[in-house]
Amino acid sequence: MSNSTDVLPGISEFRPLLSQSVGYGVVVGIGFLFAALMLFLTTIQAKFSKFSPGLSEEFTTASRSVKPGLVCCGIVSAWTWSATLLQSSTAAYTFGVSGPWWYGVGGTIQVAFFGMVAAKVKMNANGAHTFLEIVKARFGAPAHILFTFYGFLCILVVCGSLLLGGAATVNAITGMPIIAACFLLPIGIAVYVVFGGLRATFVCDWVHTVVLFVIIFTFLFRTYTTSDLTSPPTNMYQLLSAAASQTPVVGNEAGSYLTMKSNQGLVFGAATILSGFSGVFCDQGYWQRAIASHPASTTKAYMLGGLSWFAIPWGFASCLGLAARALQSNPAFPTYPNPLSAAQSSAGLAAPAAAVVLMGKGGAVAILLVVFMAVTSAASSELIAVSSLFSYDIYRTYWRPNASGAEIVRVSHMFICFWAIWMGCWATILNKAGIDLGWLFYVQGVVLSPAVIPIALTVTWSKLTKTGVFCGSIIGACLGMAAWMVGCLKIYGSITITNLAMPYSAVCSGLTGLLFSGLITVGVSLLNPADYDFSGTRNIAMLDGVPPEEPRGADEESRPKETSIDEEKDMEKADMDVATVQPVASSAASTDQKDDLSREVLMKVFKKAALYSSVLTFIVTILVPLPMFFSHYVFSPKFYTFWVACTLSASILTHILPYYS
Numbered sequence: 001m002s003n004s005t006d007v008l009p010g011i012s013e014f015r016p017l018l019s020q021s022v023g024y025g026v027v028v029g030i031g032f033l034f035a036a037l038m039l040f041l042t043t044i045q046a047k048f049s050k051f052s053p054g055l056s057e058e059f060t061t062a063s064r065s066v067k068p069g070l071v072c073c074g075i076v077s078a079w080t081w082s083a084t085l086l087q088s089s090t091a092a093y094t095f096g097v098s099g100p101w102w103y104g105v106g107g108t109i110q111v112a113f114f115g116m117v118a119a120k121v122k123m124n125a126n127g128a129h130t131f132l133e134i135v136k137a138r139f140g141a142p143a144h145i146l147f148t149f150y151g152f153l154c155i156l157v158v159c160g161s162l163l164l165g166g167a168a169t170v171n172a173i174t175g176m177p178i179i180a181a182c183f184l185l186p187i188g189i190a191v192y193v194v195f196g197g198l199r200a201t202f203v204c205d206w207v208h209t210v211v212l213f214v215i216i217f218t219f220l221f222r223t224y225t226t227s228d229l230t231s232p233p234t235n236m237y238q239l240l241s242a243a244a245s246q247t248p249v250v251g252n253e254a255g256s257y258l259t260m261k262s263n264q265g266l267v268f269g270a271a272t273i274l275s276g277f278s279g280v281f282c283d284q285g286y287w288q289r290a291i292a293s294h295p296a297s298t299t300k301a302y303m304l305g306g307l308s309w310f311a312i313p314w315g316f317a318s319c320l321g322l323a324a325r326a327l328q329s330n331p332a333f334p335t336y337p338n339p340l341s342a343a344q345s346s347a348g349l350a351a352p353a354a355a356v357v358l359m360g361k362g363g364a365v366a367i368l369l370v371v372f373m374a375v376t377s378a379a380s381s382e383l384i385a386v387s388s389l390f391s392y393d394i395y396r397t398y399w400r401p402n403a404s405g406a407e408i409v410r411v412s413h414m415f416i417c418f419w420a421i422w423m424g425c426w427a428t429i430l431n432k433a434g435i436d437l438g439w440l441f442y443v444q445g446v447v448l449s450p451a452v453i454p455i456a457l458t459v460t461w462s463k464l465t466k467t468g469v470f471c472g473s474i475i476g477a478c479l480g481m482a483a484w485m486v487g488c489l490k491i492y493g494s495i496t497i498t499n500l501a502m503p504y505s506a507v508c509s510g511l512t513g514l515l516f517s518g519l520i521t522v523g524v525s526l527l528n529p530a531d532y533d534f535s536g537t538r539n540i541a542m543l544d545g546v547p548p549e550e551p552r553g554a555d556e557e558s559r560p561k562e563t564s565i566d567e568e569k570d571m572e573k574a575d576m577d578v579a580t581v582q583p584v585a586s587s588a589a590s591t592d593q594k595d596d597l598s599r600e601v602l603m604k605v606f607k608k609a610a611l612y613s614s615v616l617t618f619i620v621t622i623l624v625p626l627p628m629f630f631s632h633y634v635f636s637p638k639f640y641t642f643w644v645a646c647t648l649s650a651s652i653l654t655h656i657l658p659y660y661s
């Protein structure tokens with residue numbers, strides 16, 4: 001691994017700048033500090049608010065009452081993995097300016113597209129707790145078992161990636177053993193998730209996101225305005241030009257780090273987009289946020305969330321990833337006189353290296369904190385997600401169908417504890433097998449992409465059939481696997497663990513799996529189309545005595561309209577034309593359930609999300625990068641300064657949005 005002491009020629013050890021005690025202090029100390037804070041907030045919530053985390057609906061869905069700003073923070077925070085900071089910086093270090101751009105694209109458009117699915121969840125399955133319940137209600141147990149496999153596989157991949165990225169950083173900066181970090185990181189998180197449920201993770205997400213943004217801005221301003229080494233941006237430009245002469249990038253125009261004409265960057269972008277689709281659509285964490293949010297705010301939150309998130313990898317990696325390349329010949333660089341080795345950069349150490357040169361020990365502490373925040377907030381989302389899958393889709397579905405809400409909460413608690421320990425074991429196994437953050441990042445799209453389209457269509461398309469879903473996801477997976485092996489063999493000459501996670505191998509497989517699963521699912525369904533009215537999925541029952549909410553259909557339009565929802569005032573009039581609540585319910589949790597929107601309004605929200613995500617996708621994948629790619633443009637110092645100003649402005653604007661909401 002990165003800090004091996006068997007240093008080969010041309011490879012230097014990554015020198016830890018801080019002592020192990022700082023590593024333990026952050027991982028254990030701050031972890032438990034957060035746990036204590038959440039415990040306190042949860043106690044206050046149970047005492048003084050109408051929401052009790054002891055109720056299963058509150059524990060798993062935050063009573064479906066969360067407002068858009070907080071959901072948006074939750075989305076940003078759950079989607080900001082250690083990879084978002086580390087892998088994107090590795091991409092900048094390796095491919096130049098195109099890397100952070102493509103990393104941002106590869107996570108943003110999926111979140112925006114998921115806004116459409118979120119509107120459909122509210123329309124067609126508002127009582128569901130997990131996406132697997134929707135699959136079960138529509139297609140029965142065999143399809144449910146198939147997607148349960150995908151749901152757990154996704155969380156397994158994400159948890160592995162979170163811990164490996166986090167542990168590699170803690171290890172590189174403090175020397176704390178990787179295995180210790182893998183086991184200790186999830187423990188504090190498990191404590192606050194157990195006590196607080198989904199709402200605690202939202203609150204914690206908010207706190208984490210604030211800290212994250214403060215640290216990101218510190219790095220941005222340090223790099224571009226106060227550092228003697230890299231500011232103003234024209235200095236960075238010169239350093240990057242010098243680095244290109246020393247270590248040119250194969251496939252980039254003139255070997256430059258300052259061009260979007262990067263063949264490797266483009267392939268990386270394709271791999272990131274594929275990996276991003278699987279990471280969003282197969283992850284219960286994103287469905288859970290759609291379920292948790294108020295019907296009026298779901299889609300808005302996803303649209304804002306996608307946009308806010310874009311600036312994180314783009315801004316952070318354009319700054320630290322490129323700074324690492326620019327500063328690799330500085331004596332303070334942790335592997336000086338050598339650049340990072342392939343293993344060190346795949347482990348995600350470009351950003352920590354730059355932080356150390358730019359800000360010394362302060363930079364090392366800041367990077368440690370920011371990565372810690374990213375790991376804990378994303379891992380808390382995964383813990384609550386995996387416990388919901390277990391308690392609702394395994395325990396209640398196949399073991400104790402009559403389990404009460406209290407029992408579900410108890411089982412969720414136990415499973416969170418189990419998974420927190422298992423996460424540590426899993427990351428240790430991966431580490432011992434030589435698998436790192438970069439490997440998991442590429443392989444995620446390979447193994448999960450065949451499930452993406454069938455899952456998305458389950459909640460959105462009435463003509464979908466069970467046979468279509470099975471054929472699409474299973475044949476798509478087989479074709480994806482075959483393309484993976486053949487692509488790897490043909491392009492890299494042999495099938496090895498390393499070659500399987502090379503970008504071209506990942507793209508061959510991910511693209512085949514995604515496209516063929518989609519084509520087969522749709523084609524087979526259209527041979528004998530269903531005409532599903534979603535009545536089964538709309539009848540999925542909530543626990544704790546809260547009845548399922550039926551969005552009002554056309555036949556119910558004649559009901560008297562009683563009260564306008566406050567939230568509606570915040571929505572644009574054009575979208576939210578009519579909104580009503582039904583008579584006040586008896587329980588606190590159900591009060592918010594009654595705030596529902598008509599199906600027609602949700603349909604408008606869906607269409608708006610479709611338009612928004614299509615326009616956004618066009619702008620970020622085609623309009624901005626491709627003209628620069630095809631014209632082989634290499635940034636001038638002025639254009640680079642403008643690019644830096646854009647990353648700064650995007651970071652500021654898009655980070656303010658959720659807090660404003």
Ligand SMILES: NC(N)=O
Binds near residue numbers: 079084
């Ligand atoms: N969440 C991601 N794709 O960084």
